[in-house]
Amino acid sequence: MPARTSSSLLEPFDPVMPPHGPILVASDTSPASDAAFPMARVLAAHTGAAVQVISALRASAIPTYAFEAVSHPVVPTPDQLDARAQLVRQQVAMLEPGSGTSGAPPWPVQVRVGDPVREIVGQAHATEARLIVVGRGRHGMLERLLGGETVLRLLQLGDTPVLAVDAHLESLPRRVIIATDFSVFSVYAAQVALDFVAPDATVALVHVAPSLSDTGPVQREFSSEYRQQVSASFLTLIEQLQRPGLTFETRLLEGNVSTQLAGDVAEFGASLVVSATHGYGFLRRMMLGSVAAELVRSAPCSVLCVPGSAHTLAAARAQATALHDHTHLLDMETLDQALFTFSVRHAGRACTVEVVNREAGAHSIGHHLRLAGVSYERAERTATLMFGTSVGEGQHLSHQVPDCRQVELVVDGHERDQLLRFTHARGQTLVLLE
Numbered sequence: 432m433p434a435r436t437s438s439s440l441l442e443p444f445d446p447v448m449p450p451h452g453p454i455l456v457a458s459d460t461s462p463a464s465d466a467a468f469p470m471a472r473v474l475a476a477h478t479g480a481a482v483q484v485i486s487a488l489r490a491s492a493i494p495t496y497a498f499e500a501v502s503h504p505v506v507p508t509p510d511q512l513d514a515r516a517q518l519v520r521q522q523v524a525m526l527e528p529g530s531g532t533s534g535a536p537p538w539p540v541q542v543r544v545g546d547p548v549r550e551i552v553g554q555a556h557a558t559e560a561r562l563i564v565v566g567r568g569r570h571g572m573l574e575r576l577l578g579g580e581t582v583l584r585l586l587q588l589g590d591t592p593v594l595a596v597d598a599h600l601e602s603l604p605r606r607v608i609i610a611t612d613f614s615v616f617s618v619y620a621a622q623v624a625l626d627f628v629a630p631d632a633t634v635a636l637v638h639v640a641p642s643l644s645d646t647g648p649v650q651r652e653f654s655s656e657y658r659q660q661v662s663a664s665f666l667t668l669i670e671q672l673q674r675p676g677l678t679f680e681t682r683l684l685e686g687n688v689s690t691q692l693a694g695d696v697a698e699f700g701a702s703l704v705v706s707a708t709h710g711y712g713f714l715r716r717m718m719l720g721s722v723a724a725e726l727v728r729s730a731p732c733s734v735l736c737v738p739g740s741a742h743t744l745a746a747a748r749a750q751a752t753a754l755h756d757h758t759h760l761l762d763m764e765t766l767d768q769a770l771f772t773f774s775v776r777h778a779g780r781a782c783t784v785e786v787v788n789r790e791a792g793a794h795s796i797g798h799h800l801r802l803a804g805v806s807y808e809r810a811e812r813t814a815t816l817m818f819g820t821s822v823g824e825g826q827h828l829s830h831q832v833p834d835c836r837q838v839e840l841v842v843d844g845h846e847r848d849q850l851l852r853f854t855h856a857r858g859q860t861l862v863l864l865e
Contacts, residue, residue: 447619447745449626451865452559453481455591456538457551458566460486460518466566466596468526470733473602474627478799479781479865480561484540485554486519487547488512507544516542548581552589560591562627567595567733582727582736586708590740592623597702597733603629604703604733608696609636610688610722613664619745620707620737621672626798627735628703630676635699636665637681639688658683675797689725696730705735707742757846761838767807770814773840774804777848781865784816784830787858796830799865803827805851807835814838814853816862832860 456471458464475482488507507515519540527538543550555563563585585593607628611617621636628634638661643654665681672679684691696704708723726734761769784796800818807814812835819827834856841850851862 446749447622447742448749449623449741449745450559450561450591450748451480452561453483454478455551455555455558455560455563456482456484456565457547457563457585458484458486458519458522459547460515460522464566465522465526466598466600467564468523469601470594470596471564472527474562474564477603478561478626479801482538483554483558483560484519484523484538485543485551486515486540487543487545487550488515489546490544512542512544516540548584548588552585552591555589555591563589563591563593565593565595567597580728582734583724586723586727586736586738590738590744592620592735592737592741594627595727595734595736597731600702600733603627603632604701605629605632606699606701607632607634607703607705608692608699608701609634609705610692610707610726611636611638611668613638613661613668614707615746616707616737616739616742618668618671619742620705620735621668623737623741624703624705624735625672625674625677628677630674631678633678633680634672635680635682635695635701636668637684637692637695638665639684639686639691642685688722692722692726693730696732701732703733703735704730705737707737708739757842759840759842761840763809763835763838766814766835766838767809769840770805770807770838773848773851774802774806777802777864778804782818783863783865784818785861785863787861797828800828802862805862816860830860 454471454474456467458467471482474480488511490507491505519542523538523540541554543554551563554560565582565585582593582595585591605628607624609617609621609624611621625634640657640661643657644650645654661683669679669681682695684695692704695701704726706723706726723736727736780802781799782802783798784800786796797818803817803819805814805816812833814832814835816830816832817827818829832853832855835853836856837854839852839854840848841852843849848864850864853860853862
C-alpha cells in the first residue's frame with residue numbers, strides 16, 4: 432500500500448482481529464423482533480458463523496406491606512422460563528424453518544433471568560459474539576424509538592457490534608452508506624460492515640464536514656486544505672477496504688451530521704447505514720454521540736453501529752495473538768502430504784486469500800472462500816489452492832502459486848492453525864483461516 436500523504440486525515444491502520452464467535456439473535460418474542468431471524472440466517476450462510484438465540488425475563492417486583500411498602504423481587508419460575516423458551520422456539524420455527532432440518536443443527540435458545548440488555552451483553556461477551564442482531568419493528572416511529580433505546584443501551588454497556596434490522600431487509604444489503612470521520616473507530620466499523628454486505632454491493636463512504644466557506648482568503652484556504660485532506664483520506668480508505676466485486680463511492684457533505692446523513696440515506700436508497708461510536712470509557716459510552724443515537728432512533732433503513740471499544744478489543748486481540756503465534760516451516764520434500772492433511776483438517780473452512788507482490792503490492796483474491804483443498808506438485812514446485820463446495824461438483828475457484836520457495840504454517844498459542852504462507856519468486860501468498 433502506498434504511503435499516505437502528510438495531509439491525510441486517517442490515523443495509522445493498526446492490525447485488528449475481530450471476534451469469530453456466533454451471531455447472537457436477541458428476542459423478546461414480540462413481532463418487533465421478527466426481522467432479526469431471517470437476517471441472521473442470511474448472515475450465517477454468508478459468514479459461516481453459528482447462530483444463537485437469547486431471551487431474558489426480568490424478575491418481577493411485588494410489594495409487601497407492614498409499616499410501609501417494600502418491593503421484593505420474584506424470580507421467574509421454571510415453568511415461566513420454559514414457557515418463554517417455547518415461545519422463542521416457535522418464533523424460530525416460524526421465521527427460520529430451516530433450523531434443525533436437513534441435518535442442520537437447531538439454533539440453541541437460551542432464556543436468562545435479569546435485565547434483558549445486561550443479559551444479552553453478558554452472553555455476547557462470554558461467547559465472543561461477532562454481532563448482535565435485533566429487530567427494529569414494522570409499525571412506525573414509536574416502535575422504532577422504543578427499540579432504539581434498547582440498541583443504545585446495548586452499545587453503552589457492551590463491546591459487540593449491533594445490527595438493528597428493518598423489516599424490509601431480508602437479504603445481504605446491496606446499497607450501503609458508511610459514515611466516516613477517518614478515525615480508527617470508523618475505519619474499523621467499515622471493516623466490520625463489509626463482512627455483512629453483498630459481494631457486489633455499492634458502498635458510499637460519507638464524510639460530513641462543518642460548513643466550508645469560500646467567502647474570504649482565510650476561509651478559502653481552510654476549505655481548500657480540508658477538501659484535499661478528505662480526498663486523500665478517501666483514496667487511502669478505499670485501498671484499505673477494497674474487495675473484488677464491491678463498488679465504492681465517496682461524498683463530502685457539509686452541515687449538521689445527523690441531518691445530512693439522514694438526507695443522504697434517503698437519496699441514496701440505502702438498505703443499511705453504518706456508524707461507529709467513539710466512546711471506550713464508561714462516561715463516554717453513556718454519551719454515545721448524537722449521530723449514532725439519531726441513526727438508531729430514526730434512520731429509514733437498517734442500522735449497524737460498532738462501539739469504539741470493539742476496535743480497542745480487536746486491536747488487543749491481534750497484538751496478543753501475534754505475541755503467541757508460532758511458525759512451523761513445512762518440509763518441501765513431504766509438502767504434498769502436509770497440505771493434504773491441512774486440507775482434510777479444514778475442508779469447508781472460510782478463508783481470505785491475499786497476494787503480496789513485490790512489484791504490484793498487496794491485493795486480495797477473495798474473502799469467505801470455502802476451502803476445498805490445497806495440493807503441491809514437487810516437479811513443478813507449484814501449489815494449487817482450490818475453493819468451493821468441492822472440487823468435483825458445483826462452482827469452484829482455483830489459484831496457482833508457482834515457483835514455491837518456502838511454505839510456513841502459523842499457529843496460535845493453542846496450536847490452532849491461523850495462516851498458511853507461501854513464499855514464491857514474486858512475493859508471498861497468504862491463506863488466512865477465518
